[in-house]
Every structure is written in structure tokens, then in C-alpha cells.
Amino acid sequence: MSVRRLAEDNVQPEGFAFNADNKKWAKATIAKYPKGRQQSAVIPLLMRAQEQDGWVTKRCIEHVADMLEMPYIRVLEVATFYTQFQLKPVGTKAHIQVCGTTPCMLRGSEELIKVCKNKINDKPFETNASGTLSWEEVECLGACVNAPMVMVLKDTYEDLTAERLEEIIDEFEAGKDVKVGTQIDRQFSAPEGGAVTLTEVPERKVTKVAKAPAKKAATTTSKAAAKPKATPQAKAEAPKAPVKKPTAKNTSAKKSAASAAKTTPAKAVLKTAKASADKSGPMFEAPVGEKDDLKLISGVGPVLEKKLNDLGITTFAQVAKFTKKQIAEVDDRLSFKGRIERDDWKAQARALAKGGAEEYRKVFGKDPR
Ligand code: FES
Structure with missing residues (x-):
């Protein structure tokens, strides 16, 4: 890198001024910058001066500094730093x-x-x-x-x-x-002579948007189902499905379909039970008489037995007669998460109610518990 200094005094001109057009341009350029940031115009102004006179003179540097209210040394620093600025006369062509x-x-x-x-x-x-x-x-x-x-x-x-x-x-x-x-056979900085990679012409892929059955389209409320993701091209090519205006009838159908889709069958039953049952008290009226040892049912320990008793469940016969709705509610009350059905409490209780441990052994081939 060569040392960049101003030209000798004997080649420096007496003064500098932008011509009329450049003066107008310089004012407009300075006005582009926010108030207090006019110094940012220093490079464009120096460049314009060089284009006008062929090189950047000492007087030019001072003139630009005055226009931008900058110390001379700051503009000198810019002019001497960048090699785009010529600091002495150079070839005219x-x-x-x-x-x-x-x-x-x-x-x-x-x-x-x-x-x-x-x-x-x-x-x-x-x-x-x-x-x-x-x-x-x-x-x-x-x-x-x-x-x-x-x-x-x-x-x-x-x-x-x-x-x-x-x-x-x-x-x-x-x-x-x-x-x-x-100066050779290449486009910008692409490989000489043309592309050498990714030369295959990609097949034009057309994404077909499957037509949803009219019924499904009418009952779904899911955004994803209503608006399948499609490429812009597919969007353009896809036939527009007729828009079904919402009516009282289909709006209600949509709501129940959405609700049913979100809820498992068991929970749906539970919802009905929830609506009608007092969840804080017993579910059943406890039968009069001796309690069965519910702990004989596999999966029931002393704590669960107490909880079942608190719900009014004290006998094998009650458990054997559980309806789906009752199973769902007991599940919900005691947070069993499906244990009653998973462990087949009903079958166990049926055997125990019918013939005690002996019947249990007959049915299940093992002792209860
Ligand atoms: S090394 Fe010559 S242009 Fe970068």
C-alpha cells in the first residue's frame, strides 16, 4: 500500500468551487441526511468533486469540510484513506x-x-x-x-x-x-462457459389439492382442514370450492362435530355425568349390610377401598353392575385414568360376588389379589 499524501503545493490550484449543477446536487445530497448527520455526505461530495476536476485537491477538501461543518483534518483523513480518491493529477482518459x-x-x-x-x-x-x-x-x-x-x-x-x-x-x-x-465467457461471477452444477432442469411439480367431500368440508371447523397448505402455484391452479354460507343448521352441526372430535367417547359420557352429578358427595347410596373386602379386586388397595367406600361403593355386586357412565365417573373422581376397565374390575367383582375366592380362582386361575 502506497503512502497517500496530498500533491505538492506547486500543482495545487488556488481554489475550488462546484459548478452550478454540482452545487445543486451537493445541497440535495446533504439534505438527505438527518439533522446533525450532514457529515455523512462527505464521501459523495468528495467523489463528485473528483468527477468534476479529475482529482481531489487541497482546496476541494477544505471546501467540502466547510460545507459539512467538519474540521479539515477529518475530511483529509477520508480522502487519504480511500484509494478511490486521487490526490494528484492522473491520466485524463x-x-x-x-x-x-x-x-x-x-x-x-x-x-x-x-x-x-x-x-x-x-x-x-x-x-x-x-x-x-x-x-x-x-x-x-x-x-x-x-x-x-x-x-x-x-x-x-x-x-x-x-x-x-x-x-x-x-x-x-x-x-x-x-x-x-x-472479459471472458462467464456471467458475472458464474463458472466460465456456463453452469457446471445443478444443470438438470427440475420437473415442474404440480401439487394437486384433493377435493374434500362436500359433507366433510361443511362440517369441519378446523382451519387446517378448511385451508390445506398449497403451493402458490397450486393455489393458482386449484378450482375454487363453492363457499357454503353458514346457516343455523350447519353451524350447529359444525359445533357438535368439532366437540365430538375433541372428546373421547368415554369423556363424552363423563360430560353428561358431570352435568348431572354432584361431584363432591357419594355417587351411590351405600347398601345396607356388611361391606365386601374390595381389596380382593386386583388393583384395589386400602386407600382405594376407602375412596370407593366414600363414593358409596362397598360391595362386589355394585362394582359388577357398573355402567359405562359410572365407570367414567369413578375414573374421573378418583383419577384412575382407565384403570377400572384396564384391570377388568367388573369381571373380577362378578366372580367374587358369585362365589368368592373360589369362583375367582375358577375364572382367573389364581387367587384374588
Ligand atoms: S484480490 Fe484482487 S480483487 Fe480481491
């Missing part, structure tokens, strides 16, 4: 900035520099005899993917060879339009 950083160097930037030395001037920043061309070596310009490359003003010229750079320099000198960007 092209100042060629050759990237010499590693990727470009590995891909031949040294050859490009030789071309510049041969065709323009042996020394960087010095112009050719007619003052139209100059060159310098710079650090990475961000186009390494198409190395080696050069930059002229705001444009880059990539994938260069020494021969192609010679032609480009001649084209600038002749005032011709020069092809910008890559």
Missing part, C-alpha cells in the same frame, strides 16, 4: 488501478503491472507522455472471484490477461467504449 493483493497476484496481476509500466509509465501515478493515462497498484477491490482485475473510476475489468489489458488501455486511449466486468 483513464487512471488504471491494478489490484495486487494475493488472489489477483496468484492469477497474474504482476503481468498486468508490467503492461502498465510498458504502455503508460514506468512509475505509478505518473502519466504517459500525452497526460491521458496513468496507473497505480492498489489493495483488494472486492472482485477476487474474477481475478486478476483492474478498476478505472467506478468500473471494474475482470478475468484479465496481459493481452486483454493492452487492448483495454488502447481502447481508453482511443476514447472507445470498453466492455465492463468480466
Whole structure:
């Protein structure tokens, strides 16, 4: 990286001023920034000054600093930091900035520099005899993917060879339009000669939206069912299903269908029981007479037996006659989570009620408990 200093005083002009158009443009640019942040316009203004005069002079730096109410040193820091700003007169037709950083160097930037030395001037920043061309070596310009490359003003010229750079320099000198960007057969930074991966043409997939049976569509309230996920393409292609206007009849059907779908059959029964039963007291009127030893039923211990007794369940006969609804409610009251049916309390109680432990052994082939 070269040391960047202002040009000698003997080449610095006496003053600087934007021309009328640029003055108007500068005011509009400064106005784009929020109040108190006008200094953010420093780079656009310096760039415009360079485009107007060909390089950034000392007076230009001071002028821009005054416009933005910045200390001169701050604007000088910006101008000397970025290599896009030329601090001394350069070629009037092209100042060629050759990237010499590693990727470009590995891909031949040294050859490009030789071309510049041969065709323009042996020394960087010095112009050719007619003052139209100059060159310098710079650090990475961000186009390494198409190395080696050069930059002229705001444009880059990539994938260069020494021969192609010679032609480009001649084209600038002749005032011709020069092809910008890559100089070989590639699109932007895509592979040379075209794509080398993902070359198969993907099959066009059409997602068919299954037509829901009219009845189902009418009774469902689920958003997911009513709006199946479809690709934008499928959406566009799917026939529009007739919209069924809600009526009192189908709205009520929808509600009960949704409710039934959410509830297991057992719970549905329980809901009815819940509505009618007092859940805090006994469920049954306890039979008069001796209590059975409910602990003989597999799965019933002393604690459960007490709880069953508190519900008014004291005999095998009662358990043997449980209805589905009663099973659901006992399940719910005692948080059994299906234990009564899982352990088949009814069959056990039936055997015990019929013939005690002996009948139990006959039916189940083992002692009760
Ligand atoms: S190294 Fe040359 S452009 Fe990045």
C-alpha cells in the first residue's frame, strides 16, 4: 500500500468551487441526511468533486469540510484513506488501478503491472507522455472471484490477461467504449462457459389439492382442514370450492362435530355425568349390610377401598353392575385414568360376588389379589 499524501503545493490550484449543477446536487445530497448527520455526505461530495476536476485537491477538501461543518483534518483523513480518491493529477482518459493483493497476484496481476509500466509509465501515478493515462497498484477491490482485475473510476475489468489489458488501455486511449466486468465467457461471477452444477432442469411439480367431500368440508371447523397448505402455484391452479354460507343448521352441526372430535367417547359420557352429578358427595347410596373386602379386586388397595367406600361403593355386586357412565365417573373422581376397565374390575367383582375366592380362582386361575 502506497503512502497517500496530498500533491505538492506547486500543482495545487488556488481554489475550488462546484459548478452550478454540482452545487445543486451537493445541497440535495446533504439534505438527505438527518439533522446533525450532514457529515455523512462527505464521501459523495468528495467523489463528485473528483468527477468534476479529475482529482481531489487541497482546496476541494477544505471546501467540502466547510460545507459539512467538519474540521479539515477529518475530511483529509477520508480522502487519504480511500484509494478511490486521487490526490494528484492522473491520466485524463483513464487512471488504471491494478489490484495486487494475493488472489489477483496468484492469477497474474504482476503481468498486468508490467503492461502498465510498458504502455503508460514506468512509475505509478505518473502519466504517459500525452497526460491521458496513468496507473497505480492498489489493495483488494472486492472482485477476487474474477481475478486478476483492474478498476478505472467506478468500473471494474475482470478475468484479465496481459493481452486483454493492452487492448483495454488502447481502447481508453482511443476514447472507445470498453466492455465492463468480466472479459471472458462467464456471467458475472458464474463458472466460465456456463453452469457446471445443478444443470438438470427440475420437473415442474404440480401439487394437486384433493377435493374434500362436500359433507366433510361443511362440517369441519378446523382451519387446517378448511385451508390445506398449497403451493402458490397450486393455489393458482386449484378450482375454487363453492363457499357454503353458514346457516343455523350447519353451524350447529359444525359445533357438535368439532366437540365430538375433541372428546373421547368415554369423556363424552363423563360430560353428561358431570352435568348431572354432584361431584363432591357419594355417587351411590351405600347398601345396607356388611361391606365386601374390595381389596380382593386386583388393583384395589386400602386407600382405594376407602375412596370407593366414600363414593358409596362397598360391595362386589355394585362394582359388577357398573355402567359405562359410572365407570367414567369413578375414573374421573378418583383419577384412575382407565384403570377400572384396564384391570377388568367388573369381571373380577362378578366372580367374587358369585362365589368368592373360589369362583375367582375358577375364572382367573389364581387367587384374588
Ligand atoms: S484480490 Fe484482487 S480483487 Fe480481491
